[in-house]
Amino acid sequence: xxLSATIKTPLVSFTQPLGLYIDGxxxxxxxxxxxxxxxxxxxxxxxxxxxxxxxxxxxxxNAARRAFRNGWSTTAPTERGKLLLKLAELVESHIEVLSxxxxxxxxxxxKLARSDVLSAASCLRYYGGWADKVHGQTIDxxxxxxxxxxxxxxxxxxxxxxxxxxxxMWAWKIGPxxxxxxxxxxxxxxxxxxxxxxxxxxxxxxGVPPGVVNVVVSGFGAVAGAAIxxxxxxxxxxxxxxxxxxxxxxxxxxxxxxKKVTLELGGKSPNIVFDDADVxxxxxWVNNGIYFNHGQCCCAGSRIYVQEGIYDAFIKAFKKxxxxxxxxxxxxxxxxxxxxISQLQFDRIMGYIKSGREQGxxxxxxxxxxxxxxxxxxxxxxxxxxxTPGMKIMQEEIFGPVCAVQRFxxxxxxxxxxxxxxxxxxAGIHTTNVSRAIRVANALHAGTVWINNYNSLSPQVxxxxxxxxxxxxxxxxxxxxxxxxxxxxxxLLD
Ligand code: ADP
Numbered sequence: 001x002x003l004s005a006t007i008k009t010p011l012v013s014f015t016q017p018l019g020l021y022i023d024g025x026x027x028x029x030x031x032x033x034x035x036x037x038x039x040x041x042x043x044x045x046x047x048x049x050x051x052x053x054x055x056x057x058x059x060x061x062n063a064a065r066r067a068f069r070n071g072w073s074t075t076a077p078t079e080r081g082k083l084l085l086k087l088a089e090l091v092e093s094h095i096e097v098l099s100x101x102x103x104x105x106x107x108x109x110x111k112l113a114r115s116d117v118l119s120a121a122s123c124l125r126y127y128g129g130w131a132d133k134v135h136g137q138t139i140d141x142x143x144x145x146x147x148x149x150x151x152x153x154x155x156x157x158x159x160x161x162x163x164x165x166x167x168x169m170w171a172w173k174i175g176p177x178x179x180x181x182x183x184x185x186x187x188x189x190x191x192x193x194x195x196x197x198x199x200x201x202x203x204x205x206x207g208v209p210p211g212v213v214n215v216v217v218s219g220f221g222a223v224a225g226a227a228i229x230x231x232x233x234x235x236x237x238x239x240x241x242x243x244x245x246x247x248x249x250x251x252x253x254x255x256x257x258x259k260k261v262t263l264e265l266g267g268k269s270p271n272i273v274f275d276d277a278d279v280x281x282x283x284x285w286v287n288n289g290i291y292f293n294h295g296q297c298c299c300a301g302s303r304i305y306v307q308e309g310i311y312d313a314f315i316k317a318f319k320k321x322x323x324x325x326x327x328x329x330x331x332x333x334x335x336x337x338x339x340x341i342s343q344l345q346f347d348r349i350m351g352y353i354k355s356g357r358e359q360g361x362x363x364x365x366x367x368x369x370x371x372x373x374x375x376x377x378x379x380x381x382x383x384x385x386x387x388t389p390g391m392k393i394m395q396e397e398i399f400g401p402v403c404a405v406q407r408f409x410x411x412x413x414x415x416x417x418x419x420x421x422x423x424x425x426x427a428g429i430h431t432t433n434v435s436r437a438i439r440v441a442n443a444l445h446a447g448t449v450w451i452n453n454y455n456s457l458s459p460q461v462x463x464x465x466x467x468x469x470x471x472x473x474x475x476x477x478x479x480x481x482x483x484x485x486x487x488x489x490x491x492l493l494d
Contacts, residue, residue, distance in 0.1 A: 021200035023063035024210025054227035067211030077132035084128030120171035126459035127175035153181035155235030158228035163189035262472030267425030270418035271301030275309035289454035299426035349400030424466025
């Protein structure tokens with residue numbers, strides 16, 4: 001099968017790489033197998049890509065090891081930074097193609113796809129800026145010693161990304177790894193292999209040396225992903241995905257070479273609206289908090305707590321707002337919500353809606369498939385009320401356009417409710433009382449707390465989870481420590 005194909009979209013036509021990008025070359029998988037990727041808005045096949053298996057992972061890891069040893073780890077940091085800046089420019093100049101790929105392969109509305117691509121470019125540029133600003137300390141112990149630390153790259157990094165933000169996660173992973181002198185074997189998600197492969201094309205064009213970035217590997221999680229996690233010559237793994245698989249990654253590390261692990265996992269984030277909030281503004285942010293990216297966000301604000309004085313007004317306005325979200329064709333510039341990623345996800349989400357009904361919650365809005373069966377995995381924006389904390393829809397991550405609204409009376413009560421979760425990725429607070437905002441932000445167990453907004457991310461600001469939402473932080477200066485190890489040098493002076 002071919003290593004590339006011409007793909008036509010309503011926006012642009014482009015040449016899409018379909019192979020594996022290993023050691024600076026486009027190759028077929030060793031098994032000779034391919035698999036199809038589906039357009040979730042139409043359920044039609046977009047393309048077939050070459051599948052990576054454990055043998056390909058070996059080749060990619062060997063290439064990454066050679067590239068690490070033979071120069072990348074000792075390339076002048078400024079040069080590494082320049083390459084990242086060049087890559088950021090290339091990403092920006094290919095915004096229409098990359099956005100079209102995301103809309104086609106993932107079902108993201110164009111507006112959102114474009115914003116993802118720009119955020120990816122910002123992330124690469126941000127870490128390009130960091131490349132020559134990573135340094136250790138000199139430490140005074142006594143006059144007979146010179147002590148200093150070096151922040152050295154870790155080595156070969158396995159990076160496994162999910163399907164909900166395919167290109168953005170690609171950039172979040174590659175940026176800090178390359179800036180700090182590591183080499184990469186990155187596996188895209190099997191549902192969305194295309195933008196990561198296109199990104200590899202841009203790495204090539206930017207002049208990233210062979211073997212430094214092996215993007216890789218459109219393989220399945222249980223095959224290619226598991227092979228990366230268990231590999232004896234992968235020094236670190238950065239994973240974004242479900243908590244279930246996160247556990248497997250940690251286990252694989254423990255059973256193999258104790259590779260360092262960072263995990264960005266699931267969530268069930270509370271979004272809290274106090275009586276003194278501006279209802280319309282709060283509704284906008286709450287709507288964005290759950291329905292942005294079709295609810296397929298690990299940080300989605302899916303548990304919405306509204307104080308009793310404002311509850312009725314809030315529900316009324318929120319129902320109206322949710323029902324007005326435009327669901328449909330990702331290539332239509334007016335679309336806000338596209339399809340869910342796959343039949344599997346569609347079925348899971350509909351299963352949760354059924355469970356909410358069965359456990360006695362009330363569907364205020366939505367609750368059904370949007371459109372005809374067989375023409376895309378669309379689900380109506382759905383709001384549940386009359387929920388209790390023990391319900392499945394209040395405890396488990398749904399990863400779809402479904403939220404539950406619960407009434408509360410006091411600040412103390414809502415902090416307790418908000419923290420009643422195995423997860424701790426994010427939280428939102430809507431209030432005009434500054435002291436309350438800060439008090440509640442301090443009390444919530446979450447890696448990110450948004451006050452009077454939701455889902456806003458910036459490459460400068462760290463992101464990651466408390467509790468079972470993860471280990472380590474991405475973005476910001478904090479991510480650099482996940483990609484470096486500290487060496488202490490003690491020199492005895494004569
Ligand atoms: P989801 O359930 O939303 O698809 P997953 O956690 O299964 O999320 O997938 C996230 C990423 O993890 C994907 O790239 C997938 O291929 C990969 N993956 C899935 N299973 C494994 C596994 N056992 N080992 C390593 N990676 C895996």
